[in-house]
Amino acid sequence: RxxxxxxxxxxxxxxxxxxxxxxxxxxxxxxxxxxLNLTGADGIGLFRTEFQxxxxxxxxQRERQTRLYRDVIDAAGERPVIFRTVDIGxxxxxxxxxxxxxxxxENPAMGWRALRVALERDGLLKVQAxxxxxxxxxxxxxxxxxxxxxxxxxxxxxxxxxxxxAYLRRRKKVLPEAIRYGVMLEVPxxxxxxxxxxxxxxxxxxxTNDLTQFLFAADRAHPKLAERYDWLSPAILRFVRRVVRxxxxxxxxxxxxxxxxxxxxxxxxxxxxxxxxxxxxxAAVGPIKELVGKVDLGEITAxxxxxxxxxxxxxxxxxxxxxxxxxx
Ligand code: PEP
Ligand code: MG
Numbered sequence: 178r179x180x181x182x183x184x185x186x187x188x189x190x191x192x193x194x195x196x197x198x199x200x201x202x203x204x205x206x207x208x209x210x211x212x213l214n215l216t217g218a219d220g221i222g223l224f225r226t227e228f229q230x231x232x233x234x235x236x237x238q239r240e241r242q243t244r245l246y247r248d249v250i251d252a253a254g255e256r257p258v259i260f261r262t263v264d265i266g267x268x269x270x271x272x273x274x275x276x277x278x279x280x281x282x283e284n285p286a287m288g289w290r291a292l293r294v295a296l297e298r299d300g301l302l303k304v305q306a307x308x309x310x311x312x313x314x315x316x317x318x319x320x321x322x323x324x325x326x327x328x329x330x331x332x333x334x335x336x337x338x339x340x341x342x343a344y345l346r347r348r349k350k351v352l353p354e355a356i357r358y359g360v361m362l363e364v365p366x367x368x369x370x371x372x373x374x375x376x377x378x379x380x381x382x383x384x385t386n387d388l389t390q391f392l393f394a395a396d397r398a399h400p401k402l403a404e405r406y407d408w409l410s411p412a413i414l415r416f417v418r419r420v421v422r423x424x425x426x427x428x429x430x431x432x433x434x435x436x437x438x439x440x441x442x443x444x445x446x447x448x449x450x451x452x453x454x455x456x457x458x459x460a461a462v463g464p465i466k467e468l469v470g471k472v473d474l475g476e477i478t479a480x481x482x483x484x485x486x487x488x489x490x491x492x493x494x495x496x497x498x499x500x501x502x503x504x505x
């Protein structure tokens with residue numbers, strides 16, 4: 178199978194009925210970028226910038242951040258890279274960034290993390306914004322904010338970038354050729370305000386890892402709960418379908434960047450819900466490209482519609498049988 182997947186490296190994933198699907202990779206370290214060429218992925222749909230922070234003994238200074246981001250953009254060439262601003266806090270704590278009270282948290286996943294930290298410690302986000310803007314001088318930049326729950330949080334984070342951009346402009350520095358801003362949809366509350374958010378953003382990426390944990394109120398790291406709820410449950414699938422519908426015609430690009438998209442049956446379901454771009458773990462690119470080539474979008478879309486109107490007792494089993502019948 179490895180040989181089959183390697184053979185798919187230069188194949189552009191296209192469904193049987195002719196729709197090109199974007200298959201991108203998740204990354205976080207400089208070395209991960211090599212996976213772009215190894216897999217032939219369409220870009221980096223999620224670059225987890227906190228990895229540099231997590232492997233450092235001290236807060237990474239601006240020059241070090243800029244160097245990393247520039248190297249990543251260089252290596253990606255024409256392929257897009259979506260940089261997610263730091264998602265630290267929660268379970269990813271940094272010894273050098275102490276919580277205000279110095280105490281642990283009862284519920285770190287829904288605690289002081291990600292954009293919540295970045296907006297309060299805005300020095301952190303300022304440095305990151307400057308680093309990203311400088312690293313992308315003369316090139317395209319895509320910035321994504323994690324754990325956005327309310328549209329104003331997006332506005333506040335973008336304002337930090339706007340300020341840094343204005344600063345660089347005054348200093349007559351070379352600016353990025355284009356900047357696109359987007360959010361991760363991980364907090365269900367944001368889905369209730371997509372109409373308010375849509376005019377402000379260029380793209381939205383559904384983070385199914387955190388989204389699942391929050392939809393089911395089930396800790397993603399808890400050994401008894403991590404596998405308890407199925408990604409192929411009507412709750413998750415209807416949620417995704419609804420996001421796709423709500424954003425239809427808005428011009429906002431939608432993708433999925435959680436682990437869900439890297440599993441074959443889950444990816445099949447996502448295609449049936451209208452998802453056309455996925456960012457997945459590099460090892461899954463070959464299998465997902467192979468899957469895409471076997472799928473008829475019209476068929477899977479009709480099947481998903483049927484299953485979500487009247488869900489069978491075991492949707493996973495139904496989807497699995499459906500796929501097997503078609504040699505998918
Ligand atoms: C997610 O929550 O789905 C996601 C992609 O982000 P992370 O796994 O880094 O929390
Ligand atoms: Mg997340």
